[in-house]
Structure formats: structure tokens, C-alpha cells
Amino acid sequence: MSTAVIRAFISRNPSRKSFFIYAVLLFLTEVLIALYAPAGFIRGFVGDVLVVILLFCMVRAVVPVVSPVEKAVAIPIASRTSKSTGEHILRLFQTPWLAFAVLLFAFAIEFGQYWGLVDKLGLGGNRLARIVIGSHFDPLDLVAYFVGYLILLGCYWKSRQP
Numbered sequence: 001m002s003t004a005v006i007r008a009f010i011s012r013n014p015s016r017k018s019f020f021i022y023a024v025l026l027f028l029t030e031v032l033i034a035l036y037a038p039a040g041f042i043r044g045f046v047g048d049v050l051v052v053i054l055l056f057c058m059v060r061a062v063v064p065v066v067s068p069v070e071k072a073v074a075i076p077i078a079s080r081t082s083k084s085t086g087e088h089i090l091r092l093f094q095t096p097w098l099a100f101a102v103l104l105f106a107f108a109i110e111f112g113q114y115w116g117l118v119d120k121l122g123l124g125g126n127r128l129a130r131i132v133i134g135s136h137f138d139p140l141d142l143v144a145y146f147v148g149y150l151i152l153l154g155c156y157w158k159s160r161q162p
Contacts, residue, residue, distance in 0.1 A: 020061035026054040045144050052148030055102045099152040106145040113137045 030050060037043040112118075114137035123129035 014060075016061050016064060019057045023054060023057040023061050026050055026057060030054060044138075045140065048141050048144030049148040049151070052099075052102055052106050052145050053152060055105065056099055056152055059098060059102065095156040096153060099149055099156070102152075103145055103149040106148075107142060109133060110137060110141050110145070 030047060033043055033047045033050075037047070113134045116135075118124055118126075118129055118133050118135050121129070123133070
């Protein structure tokens with residue numbers, strides 16, 4: 001990646017358009033890995049690291065995130081003292097919490113593979129479901145997902161540095 005892309009990714013307020021572009025690029029990278037990378041480190045580990053970042057970018061591309069300055073202007077003074085449900089939902093979509101939610105989702109899918117979720121849903125014969133949900137549990141995938149989560153947190157904390 002060029003330094004401009006990295007700088008844009010870790011900027012304080014990247015736009016939804018930026019995250020959409022990142023998601024498309026990451027998706028294309030995942031497709032290329034699936035089609036052309038031989039079984040091994042790239043396909044088995046790097047692809048799983050990138051999938052957590054891809055999911056994060058997809059959610060950030062769809063869900064608008066209000067900056068703290070915009071939120072302070074938008075919320076009336078009387079309601080700033082009490083936390084509303086809407087504020088908790090907005091907080092979930094801030095970078096560290098969203099990254100953690102994506103990590104938990106990835107873990108849930110992996111444990112679904114352990115418990116044979118595809119077969120229990122009656123989708124065992126559906127090739128697409130077996131690819132998307134997966135059918136083989138691998139503890140190394142959990143490590144890869146966690147590494148992707150750490151990369152997201154690293155980008156977040158780097159963007160907060162002066």
C-alpha cells in the first residue's frame with residue numbers, strides 16, 4: 001500500500017466513501033488469494049487476517065459515524081447529562097468497539113464451524129453457504145482474526161497520535 005492510502009486509512013475522520021474503497025480493494029484481494037494463492041501461510045492466515053479488516057470496512061462504509069464535534073452540536077444540552085440508547089448505539093460504531101464486535105462475529109462464525117452450523121441449518125449441500133460460513137474449524141483462524149483486530153486497533157491508536 002502506498003503511504004497515501006495508509007495515511008487516509010488512519011486519518012482521524014475517514015469518510016464512508018474511503019471505507020467503501022478499502023472494502024472493495026480488500027474484497028478483490030481476498031478473491032485473488034482464494035483463486036491464486038496456494039494453500040499455506042498466505043491463503044490460510046493472511047486471508048483470515050484481512051477478512052476481519054474487510055468486515056470492519058464494510059460496516060463503516062454503510063453506517064455513518066458521527067464525530068465527537070458533530071455529536072456535541074447535534075445533542076441538546078439537556079440530554080447530554082443522561083445517556084440515551086441512541087448514544088450507546090453510536091458508541092458501538094466507534095472504531096474500537098466496532099472492531100471488537102467484528103472480532104466477536106468472526107469468532108462466532110468459527111465456532112459455528114466447530115459445531116457444524118452449515119449442516120444444522122440444512123445448508124450442507126449449498127456450496128456458497130459452505131464457502132461463506134465455512135465448514136472446518138481451525139484454531140489458527142481465531143489467532144488470525146485476533147491479529148486482524150490488533151491491526152485495526154493499531155490503526156485507530158495511530159490515528160489518534162498528534
